[in-house]
Amino acid sequence: MLDNILLGFSASLAPLNLLYCLIGVTLGTVVGVLPGLGPVSSIALLLPVTYKMDLLSAVIMLSGIYYGVQYGGTITSVLMKIPGEASSVVTCIDGYEMAKKGKAGAALGIAAFGSFIAGTLGIIILMFLAPPLAKLALMMGPPEYMALMIAGLSLVIYLSSKSMIKSLMMGILGLLLGTIGMDPISGQIRFGMGIKNLMDGVDLAPMAMGLFGLAEVFSLIESKEGSSEFLKAKTKLREILPNRKDWRDSFFPITRGSIFGFLMGILPGGGAVMASFVSYAMERRLSKHPDKFGTGAIEGVAGPESSNNSAAIGAFVPLLTLGIPANVVMALLIGAFMIHGVNPGPLLLRDNPVLFWGIITSMYIGNLLLLIQNVPLIGLFVKILKVPSKIMAPLITVICFIGAYSINNNISGILVVIIFGTMGYLMRKFRYDPAPLILAFVLGPLLEDAFRQTMMLFRGDVSKIFERSIAMVFLGVAFFLFISPFITKFFKRNYSKPTFIDDKR
Amino acid sequence: MKKRDLISSLFFLFVGILFLIGSFNYSIWDRYGPGPGFFPLLLGSIFSILSFLLFVVSSFRKENKEDELGESDSMKFSVIHRTIIFLCLLLFFYFLFDQLGFLLTIFIFMIVTLISFSKRPMKLSFSVSIFTTLLTYFVFVKLLGVQLPWGVLEPLLRFY
Numbered sequence: 001m002l003d004n005i006l007l008g009f010s011a012s013l014a015p016l017n018l019l020y021c022l023i024g025v026t027l028g029t030v031v032g033v034l035p036g037l038g039p040v041s042s043i044a045l046l047l048p049v050t051y052k053m054d055l056l057s058a059v060i061m062l063s064g065i066y067y068g069v070q071y072g073g074t075i076t077s078v079l080m081k082i083p084g085e086a087s088s089v090v091t092c093i094d095g096y097e098m099a100k101k102g103k104a105g106a107a108l109g110i111a112a113f114g115s116f117i118a119g120t121l122g123i124i125i126l127m128f129l130a131p132p133l134a135k136l137a138l139m140m141g142p143p144e145y146m147a148l149m150i151a152g153l154s155l156v157i158y159l160s161s162k163s164m165i166k167s168l169m170m171g172i173l174g175l176l177l178g179t180i181g182m183d184p185i186s187g188q189i190r191f192g193m194g195i196k197n198l199m200d201g202v203d204l205a206p207m208a209m210g211l212f213g214l215a216e217v218f219s220l221i222e223s224k225e226g227s228s229e230f231l232k233a234k235t236k237l238r239e240i241l242p243n244r245k246d247w248r249d250s251f252f253p254i255t256r257g258s259i260f261g262f263l264m265g266i267l268p269g270g271g272a273v274m275a276s277f278v279s280y281a282m283e284r285r286l287s288k289h290p291d292k293f294g295t296g297a298i299e300g301v302a303g304p305e306s307s308n309n310s311a312a313i314g315a316f317v318p319l320l321t322l323g324i325p326a327n328v329v330m331a332l333l334i335g336a337f338m339i340h341g342v343n344p345g346p347l348l349l350r351d352n353p354v355l356f357w358g359i360i361t362s363m364y365i366g367n368l369l370l371l372i373q374n375v376p377l378i379g380l381f382v383k384i385l386k387v388p389s390k391i392m393a394p395l396i397t398v399i400c401f402i403g404a405y406s407i408n409n410n411i412s413g414i415l416v417v418i419i420f421g422t423m424g425y426l427m428r429k430f431r432y433d434p435a436p437l438i439l440a441f442v443l444g445p446l447l448e449d450a451f452r453q454t455m456m457l458f459r460g461d462v463s464k465i466f467e468r469s470i471a472m473v474f475l476g477v478a479f480f481l482f483i484s485p486f487i488t489k490f491f492k493r494n495y496s497k498p499t500f501i502d503d504k505r
Numbered sequence: 506m507k508k509r510d511l512i513s514s515l516f517f518l519f520v521g522i523l524f525l526i527g528s529f530n531y532s533i534w535d536r537y538g539p540g541p542g543f544f545p546l547l548l549g550s551i552f553s554i555l556s557f558l559l560f561v562v563s564s565f566r567k568e569n570k571e572d573e574l575g576e577s578d579s580m581k582f583s584v585i586h587r588t589i590i591f592l593c594l595l596l597f598f599y600f601l602f603d604q605l606g607f608l609l610t611i612f613i614f615m616i617v618t619l620i621s622f623s624k625r626p627m628k629l630s631f632s633v634s635i636f637t638t639l640l641t642y643f644v645f646v647k648l649l650g651v652q653l654p655w656g657v658l659e660p661l662l663r664f665y
Contacts, residue, residue, distance in 0.1 A: 048651075165559050169517060172552045176524050176545065183531075183541040190541055191527055221591045221622055222584060390623035394615050395637055401598060402607070402641055406651040414599050422592065429580060430513045448544045456538040 005127070008357025012365055017057050021362050024061035025370045028068020032088075033076055039069040040438075041213035043332045045399060047205045047339070048407045055340040056355050060362040062336055066329050067119060067312045067363065070272060071370050074111040074305055078104055087272035087308040090280040094293060094300030101296050106242045110250050110298055111305040112374050113242070118258035118306035119367040122313030125262050127360055131349060133321040140322075142453035143465055147474035148324060149447045154478035157436050164485055167436050170427075174437035177202055178444020185452060197412040204335050204442060206404040206416035208328070211434040213400050214421025219428065220393040246298050253283050253303035261307030265314020265326065272308040272315075279307035313363060319344055320356060324446075328435060331442035509580075510563035514556045521553030587622065594618055606656025612638045 011017065031042040043062050050058035073088030078095035091111065098107040140148075157167040180191045181201025192198045242250070257279045264275035283303040284293045293300050315326040323345025325331035337344045342352065349356045404413035424434055458464040465471055524545055532540030594614060602610050615634035619625065645651040655661065 165555060165562070169552065169555045169559065172548055172555065173517070173520070176548050176552060179524075179545045179548070186532075186541045188531060188541045190531060190545065191524070218588050218591065222588050388623060388625070391619065391625070391633055393622070394618040395633075397595070397598075397618075398611055398615065398637055398641060401602075402645050402651070402653070405602070405653065406645065409652050411599065411603055414602065418592075418595050418599060421595075425588065430509050432513070451544065452539050460534075460538055 004353060004357045005361060007354060008359075008361035011056060011354050011358035012060065012362035016054075017060050017358070017362065018365065020053070020057045020061040021064050021366050022369055024064020025068040025071075025366050026373065027061075028065035028070075029072035029075075029370065029374065031065065032069040032072020032074075039066050040208055040328050040332065041216070041400075042069075043329055044205045044208035045213065045403045047332060047335055048403050050336050051339055055337065055342060056358045058336050058340070059333065059355075059359050060366075062333055063316070063359065063363065064366045066333075067309060067366060068370060070305075070309045070312050071112065071115055071374055074115070075108065078107045078111065078301070087276050087311075088305075089273075090276045090304040091301055093280070094295075094297050097294070097296035098298065098301065103296065106246050106298065107301050109375065110242045110246055110302050112371060114250060114254045114257070114302045114306040115309040116367050116371040117254055118261060118310040119313055119370075120364065121258040122262045122265075122310040123360060123363045123367070125259075126313055126317060126363075130317060130321050130356075130360070133317060135346075136321075140470065141468075142450045142457060143468045143471040144474070145322075145324075146447060146450035146454050147465075147468075147471035147478075148322070149443050149450065151474040151478045151481075152324065152326070153436070153440055153443060153447075154481040158481040158484070163431070164482075166432050170432055170434065171436040171440040174440025175444040175447065177207075177437075178441045179448065184445055184449050197408075197410065202441075203404075203407055203413065203416060204332070204438075205407055206413045207420045207441065208332065208438055209400045209404055210417040210420025210422075211424035211427075211438060213396060214417055215424030215428060215434070217393045217397050217400075218421065218425040220389045223389070242298070249298050250302035253279075253299045254306045256282065256286075257303040257306030258310045261310030262314040264307070265311030266317045272311040275307040275311035276304035279303040316359070316363075320348060320359070321346060323348075325439070325442060328438050328442075331439055334442065507563050507566055507568050510559060510566075514560035514563060518553055518556035518560065521549050521556050523549075525549035525553060590621060591618070594621075602656075603654050604656050606658045607653040608638055608642065608658055609656065611641055 012021070027042065027046075028039065031039065043065055046062065046065070050062065053061075070087060074091050074095070077088040077091040078099050095107045095111070098104065153171055157164070157171045178201070180198060181189065182199065183190055189199055257275075260279060260282065261272070261275040264278065265272065280293075280300060280303060283299045284290050287293065287297070287299060289297070315330050318324045318326045319330045319333060323334070323343060325334055334344060342348070342355070400417055401414050404417045405411065407413050427434055454465075455462075465475070528542040528545035528549055531542030531545075533542045533546060534540055594617060598610055598614050601613075605613070612634050615637050616630055619630035619633060620627070623630065646653055
């Protein structure tokens, strides 16, 4: 193990990788600060840039953005009650109340330190958990993979919005869009409609840029005024470092948040958003003074902020050991691997240990860099918010378009962004969530492959799935997720399903 | 929301049926198992059924308070007219990108968008447009080596 860690550090501490790590975490923090622009659109945007980079450098930079976003999202949540990122929504509740009481520094400080501790703890768990999981993954066959992917998709659909039927429809639509292009088994072109650019299917990056990035731009353009409310916000960063009492109050929330967040991150579909919500609820329930929550309790900042960072690290477990994305960001990271002809999965540890351990150890460095740069630079990030949204909107569009064009050096990339951007905008209006669509789109070809291999293995006899215990456990989870809202509704009339998107958006 | 669910479900039902019919162009089942048409057929069927289900559920549902829409959800022309103009500008970008080249297209797109939507002083709009154009050139072309079309400015490449 020690040899592997040293091997990883020797790769991740190389000057160029160190530089990309710094670029990644800085970009991530900036993206986290900017409302709307999330890790998905920014990673999708930078995916084409990684074509010319070394794979390790590319993944180090992209994952730096991912966990950097969790840090950045906190800043605006605490100072302006504007969550830069969905996983920081909960932080708004007590973080902003703390800021109003002149304790913005303590809130931001505990969030930064808590995130660092949680991130580091997450990496340690990842180091010990990843190798045995990779071995376990080698024992899994197509039926188990198929069942696991169905369970993951079910969780995303379950959590995505209040309407189960709409989420399910988006998931299926994503799978359908995934069938466009060359069939992985027979090589036949499906639904190509004679269009040359559709022979390889729809590109993931322009699609994600459209559905998330451009759709957000449309909303910015539609809104009447830009960021005037940000300009009015007054903030005092009297103290950055939390005092001894703050530390005492935050110790257990950080520890619990770290462990719980990591477990939530591992589950496909779980992710940082859900982890932060559940952590807040858990801290409130365990607190001796639950009435303090909502009025500026530091536990309400420490717990969720630790858990969302830990979950971000946990999401790497299924990616690196099973080759399965736990969330949309991980799906995009798979894209980065594929660009370089490497398949993440159980064989990665055996065939490419430098890459595997390099990615893991780079996270230590990334977390440390984030702590070093975040504490003194908080004031600077606040200034970015003063860029009016009406100026940001065309700027984001240009970056999206150039990014899409550069994928194949083809104008069709821009058209894909426009089409999916318009679709994403309409989906918001009609209250459909794009998250299940994009994750299903990525999982689609993998799921179809596993499904067809399973059917060949079973010679068309579906009932043989009952003989596979692991697969049945995953399918049982999926089934439970689908029926649970109906059961809960039956027993409790006023039940409101936990969701990770704001339906009023 | 009821009306929108009805419209969207009908649209998705149409999409689902298209995939369903299209899947019959490929082999559904062969001696080795499911063919390339099986998965789209299965998904197309489920998608169509779900869309139909949403249509039926929406038809019988009464509008309630929860369905009242805020301005951000509105589809009134007074709310979405900016989006429509912006979409036209995006299409302008798409159609002229190859012909005019990236420098001119980005500059024109930026300045027209800023003048139309931001209502800031002309000087600022001009500076931001120039800045974005130069930023794109230095980051994407010089730093990352991305090949972007020069269009009518192609003769400038002689001095490049």
